[in-house]
Amino acid sequence: MTTAIVRATLDDAPARIAEALALVNYRPRKEAIFIKPNVPDYGPPQQGLYTDPRVVEGLLQAFAGRPIVIGEGGIVGCDTMAAFQRTGYTELARRYGAELVDLNKVERMEVAWEFGTLRLPTLLRTHEYINVAKMKTHVQTGVTLGLKNQKGLLLPGDKRSFHRRNLNACIRALGQVARPALTVIDGIIALEGNGPWRYGTPKPMSLLVVGTDLIEVDNVCLRIMGFPPAHAPHIPPRSTVEVVGLPIEEVARPFAFDYQGFFRYKNVYEHITDSCSGCNWTLYHTVKLIKASRWRRLKFAYRGIWRRLDIVMGHAAELEGLPPGHGKVVCVGDCAREYAARYGLPLARGCPPQAEDVVKLL
Ligand code: SF4
Numbered sequence: 001m002t003t004a005i006v007r008a009t010l011d012d013a014p015a016r017i018a019e020a021l022a023l024v025n026y027r028p029r030k031e032a033i034f035i036k037p038n039v040p041d042y043g044p045p046q047q048g049l050y051t052d053p054r055v056v057e058g059l060l061q062a063f064a065g066r067p068i069v070i071g072e073g074g075i076v077g078c079d080t081m082a083a084f085q086r087t088g089y090t091e092l093a094r095r096y097g098a099e100l101v102d103l104n105k106v107e108r109m110e111v112a113w114e115f116g117t118l119r120l121p122t123l124l125r126t127h128e129y130i131n132v133a134k135m136k137t138h139v140q141t142g143v144t145l146g147l148k149n150q151k152g153l154l155l156p157g158d159k160r161s162f163h164r165r166n167l168n169a170c171i172r173a174l175g176q177v178a179r180p181a182l183t184v185i186d187g188i189i190a191l192e193g194n195g196p197w198r199y200g201t202p203k204p205m206s207l208l209v210v211g212t213d214l215i216e217v218d219n220v221c222l223r224i225m226g227f228p229p230a231h232a233p234h235i236p237p238r239s240t241v242e243v244v245g246l247p248i249e250e251v252a253r254p255f256a257f258d259y260q261g262f263f264r265y266k267n268v269y270e271h272i273t274d275s276c277s278g279c280n281w282t283l284y285h286t287v288k289l290i291k292a293s294r295w296r297r298l299k300f301a302y303r304g305i306w307r308r309l310d311i312v313m314g315h316a317a318e319l320e321g322l323p324p325g326h327g328k329v330v331c332v333g334d335c336a337r338e339y340a341a342r343y344g345l346p347l348a349r350g351c352p353p354q355a356e357d358v359v360k361l362l
Pocket of ligand 1 (some may be wrong): 274276278332
């Protein structure tokens with residue numbers, strides 16, 4: 001297998017996509033195309049948060065004349081079509097006559113996998129599947145690239161089950177049953193630090209990484225980002241990779257990975273355990289609610305800065321007893337229900353819970 005690395009900007013992305021496709025000698029075998037970008041939610045443009053529509057535009061141009069579906073499932077609780085609208089995908093699809101679909105609402109087929117049966121979109125069978133991921137760090141999986149992007153293919157219940165089992169093992173196993181014919185990684189403006197959300201830091205890399213072997217593409221990106229294989233246990237390591245275009249050594253720049261928590265206050269401790277994006281996203285909105293009100297800011301300053309606050313999310317299986325040196329301990333999300341009951345702690349119920357309910361507990 002061979003992976004292509006090419007330089008690209010947002011202006012010339014479509015032309016660079018064509019160049020990369022030629023380098024890996026890619027031609028779709030099926031007539032209809034299914035493109036799965038990484039648009040987990042909306043956010044400000046060009047901050048490294050989602051696959052830039054210009055990258056997908058390159059594919060729409062390369063495969064003009066074919067029926068093309070662009071689909072995403074988003075994070076649990078996200079309105080996929082609103083995310084498409086606010087990130088420019090609705091307009092892009094309109095211009096090229098592509099169909100936009102919310103993967104939470106498409107027909108599914110049952111597929112046997114390592115942990116039983118998984119319900120995957122039938123689009124994977126009827127269409128040529130192209131995975132168009134973003135190059136980002138991720139607080140739980142180390143990085144999010146092609147393999148991790150496939151989690152957006154799942155229904156919300158199956159996404160949650162990944163967190164209840166073993167997130168890294170499930171993403172790896174998903175890679176054995178969902179196999180894209182082509183993987184494109186948008187590293188034009190990547191994200192480092194506290195990714196994958198807005199607490200990450202945009203990192204302009206001006207790169208596209210393209211290949212037909214999903215695992216090799218992710219291994220190439222991991223090297224470009226300067227991480228050892230152990231940093232991303234969901235990616236099966238490859239001791240050797242074949243690269244065309246630019247050599248890895250020429251484009252590699254180490255990514256920062258310095259997760260400090262969503263709150264970043266002196267005496268607030270987050271125990272995110274195996275929580276998924278849903279609860280992490282709730283915390284993000286919690287911060288926004290606190291910042292929007294003077295009274296809440298004062299209350300939070302007292303509780304979380306002058307005193308100490310511990311927030312537990314996920315099943316907390318690895319927490320032995322209460323967090324060491326804890327202050328007030330608050331549990332967030334249904335996954336933490338048992339832990340909360342065991343220690344008589346306040347719990348914001350829901351999957352994911354409402355940010356308003358979390359605020360009330362702080
Ligand atoms: S409770 Fe939170 S961590 Fe658990 S599955 Fe729901 S959203 Fe994810």
